[in-house]
Amino acid sequence: MPDDVGGIAAERLKSFIERIERLEEEKKGIADDIKDIYAEAKGTGFDTKIIRQIISLRKRPREERQEMEALLDLYKQALGMDV
Amino acid sequence: MPDDVGGIAAERLKSFIERIERLEEEKKGIADDIKDIYAEAKGTGFDTKIIRQIISLRKRPREERQEMEALLDLYKQALGMDV
Amino acid sequence: MPDDVGGIAAERLKSFIERIERLEEEKKGIADDIKDIYAEAKGTGFDTKIIRQIISLRKRPREERQEMEALLDLYKQALGMDV
Amino acid sequence: MPDDVGGIAAERLKSFIERIERLEEEKKGIADDIKDIYAEAKGTGFDTKIIRQIISLRKRPREERQEMEALLDLYKQALGMDV
């Protein structure tokens, strides 16, 4: 562990932190852009919640999705909920 | 809500989603870059948990100042001082 | 607006705040109990994520649920996703 | 995973869910009580937003102290001081 605070380790630490902070700002900028698009979509009449669902679904492998649905059905059945 | 699925609304929807997905990829790319830096820092011997704490602490003062200002404004408002 | 800080208004404010804080503690206690049950269910082999979905579904009126599903299908269709 | 839907697992699942739902109702009840107090405070002339801020500020020091202690521990750890 670099413990010579006055030496090079402190510099490195500072550098790491600043690089991370810089990237986090960029990340935040993009997040804001995404938010803008959702707002625009909403303004056009779309339901943003559904859009989020779609995007979420497109991320997951179809197989996994079906597995979760199957499990959900199973639980519903066990509870006597309408199948 | 645009319900002519085959028409222009579908195109718009597709466009929105693709724009969002594109930006999310970018965002993920940056998140990965950040991860890499943490890995590098760890490889250099730093404790990433501490680095996270430091970054969090550095972020807080910024937010906190804004919050305090907001509270001050609220007090002014509550006291009937012109805003 | 009660602005006589030294008078009864300050007392009332204090009282409100303490009552709220007391209730928030209770609320947190219950939230912890809920967490415990999820943990127990998980320990018994259940999938907590699905349980959460079930509970969420049981909260919503069936009609509303179907509406959302219909909208989701519509969007999927518009995007050419497997229907 | 217990898959004998008709058997005891279904009973257990049902039991877990009902216990959770019961507690969530209680929690909601308390949340409503809190809401009522805010309403009462508002009716008395107080600004609820300010009250929320105050409660939030009062909560913070508690959490912050714990956080600082945790950070201190981390530093000790990072410096190789026996934990």
Add this chain to the structure above:
DNA sequence: ATTGCGGTTTTTGCCC
């Protein structure tokens, strides 16, 4: 009255 916004709580994903 309706809708957008801010803040709070809940859920999800991630790293260890």
Add this chain to the structure above:
DNA sequence: GGGCAAAAACCGCAAT
């Protein structure tokens, strides 16, 4: 798998 940070859903408020 358990704890922690980020994202999303939810709710009350305000402004129009």
